[in-house]
Amino acid sequence: MLMKNKQTAKRQLTVRFMGLFALILLLMNLIFVGISVAFVYDYVSDRSEHIFDTIENSEPSRQSWSDLVNSYVIQDEGEALQVRLSNGETYYSEDAAETFNDVSEGKTIPFLEHFVFVDDDRYYYEEKEIDDAEVSLIIDSEAIADITINLLMVNLLLNIMGLIVGAVLIYWMVGRWSQKLSKMSTELNQLDETQGYLTVPEDLQEIYQVAMAFNTLLEKQREAIKREKQFVSDASHELRTPIAAIRGHMNLIQRRSETHPEVIPQSLAFIDKESKRIELLSEQLLTLGRVENKNNLEMIDFSSLVTQEVEDLQLSSERDFILQIEPEIYFKAAKTDLQQIIQNLLENALKYAPTGEIKVSLQKNDKINLQVADQGIGIADEEKEKIFERLYRIDPSRSSEINGSGIGLSIVKALVTKYGGDIQVEDNKPKGTIFIIHFPKK
Structure with missing residues (x-):
């Protein structure tokens, strides 16, 4: 029941993408509204400047105001002109008096100082002193404002359609993407441990x-x-x-x-x-x-460690050991792991080579090379890989006579692999076996 109440990734991603898409559209609409208002404002203000420039350039006299007041405006375009002279005389363009009376009772918007709102009508109002007259101009901006509003409504409708189409497309695309996750979930439930x-x-x-x-x-x-x-x-x-x-x-x-x-x-x-x-x-x-554990790694003096292990073993054994150890070879590892490798190789040589010398060498070139060579019974070619298997004995008939568990070389192989090395088994002429380990330099 708990899983059924959880929203799917498909739904959550669709909601989030649509929220982001809607936010982007909102910002774009706000920009569009700002540009539209600026366009209307610039349009009517340019018309206003043109009218005032025409009046200034014509240099009207006091006697001609009554004759020219109608010639500066286009009444059909909703333009009205008022001229107040210093002596108190006032001249209006045709039917302008009522318009100026309505505008005087209208309301303005702080950031649009020249726009006046009268009921549902919108006007542009500006006044300017020319010679000894105060000239006021009104331009009806209803038409251009209606065009802009209609464009905004069309844009809003297109945005709504875009949101609907976008939601469908995003839901479909996210569904295709989430199918791969659903497939992974199904495969996970079908996997077993083998x-x-x-x-x-x-x-x-x-x-x-x-x-x-x-x-x-x-x-x-x-x-x-x-x-x-x-x-x-x-x-x-x-x-x-x-x-x-x-x-x-x-x-x-x-x-x-x-x-x-x-x-x-x-x-x-x-x-x-x-x-x-x-x-x-x-x-x-x-x-x-525990062989996979890589804790307690440190730089080990490999040369000294090999020498010490051979000397310790020689105290309890009558066998002869020949050492060829290059000094100051360092290797980053756990000390107990390197001791296990050395001890198991030496004990293996002692068990399967009851006589003869045991030669131990440690050299460094492009890799660190450890070799243990004995003069024992040797290992057949077909058994050289098998000896690293757990519990494997070269001669089963003698297994009860030779002490050990058959796991020593398995430990050596696992530890060498743990540190990125490899181990080889070669014949020691005229008899015996050589174990060769290559470690990467660290």
């Missing part, structure tokens, strides 16, 4: 940008859902086996500990081993779940 995208219109830039931004957001959301599902799947798959084994040994202790106490130490050792495996797996799965 497939489908909004149609991206090419003709409207703003709607195009909104659709593209939403599709990008939708893609990120689906990737996040996919990672979450993968996380749940990986966790349930990997945790099921050790948990079942731990429960089996617990049942074994409960059933046979009294009659066969020798099973207790063996079972407790197995439980301890599997619990550590669960702990490691949980930490790595959580690391994968």
Whole structure:
């Protein structure tokens, strides 16, 4: 019920456009009225000036006023002339006395000082001193005013018609525009979390940008859902086996500990081993779940960090490490992310290369290049891409003999991608594997 009471964008935009259109027409009409009034005023004032100029140029004498007073005006045009001499004599053009008497009782408008309104009639009144006479002139402006008013009425009618036609056209055009929004709304209701995208219109830039931004957001959301599902799947798959084994040994202790106490130490050792495996797996799965987080970025001395991680690992390992580290290479990242990359590559080399030297190099040219080379069992070409999949083991038959969860390289791949880098796997002649990571310089 709430949605039905809301106005549609189509209606709101039409009302607003029409309001703006009406405001523009109102301003134009006001300008037109002002121009029309100015035109009428200029027309009659020019006629008045012409009459006064004619009188001045003819230089009438006192004896000739009575003969010439009618010659200066056109009675059929509603013009009337009054001449008052200094001796008190007054001369009128034909039928002008009554007109002057009516005008004397009329009303004026402040900003139109020469216009006089008498009932429904409109007159132009002006007076001027010529020689020893005071000459007053009245021009009936009714005709020209009626023409102007009729033009205004026609203009008003055209404006009303324009508003009606404009409302229909605007409603139709806004309707075509809003159809795209309605289509987007329909598509949004039909989308699910796994497939489908909004149609991206090419003709409207703003709607195009909104659709593209939403599709990008939708893609990120689906990737996040996919990672979450993968996380749940990986966790349930990997945790099921050790948990079942731990429960089996617990049942074994409960059933046979009294009659066969020798099973207790063996079972407790197995439980301890599997619990550590669960702990490691949980930490790595959580690391994968947080890999998109880009908080706490800082400029890291990558050279010193690689050197420190190798030296720390060498304390607990009897293996030989060869370092080729270019000094003072800096990279903007979270320190824990770079530590995860280095530690997982080194631990992978130790697990799958039980003998031989491990060579670690860090160089900078157009990119920052990190390499870890071992002399282990190597990786077949068809498996070089698969090793970055979660829980993948090169040799499943030996997976139980090699410590680890199968997630380390997945973490490396995800973290390298997070910082815009790429990772390659190459053969190390005569045997072994080289992991090569390229980071963009920052």
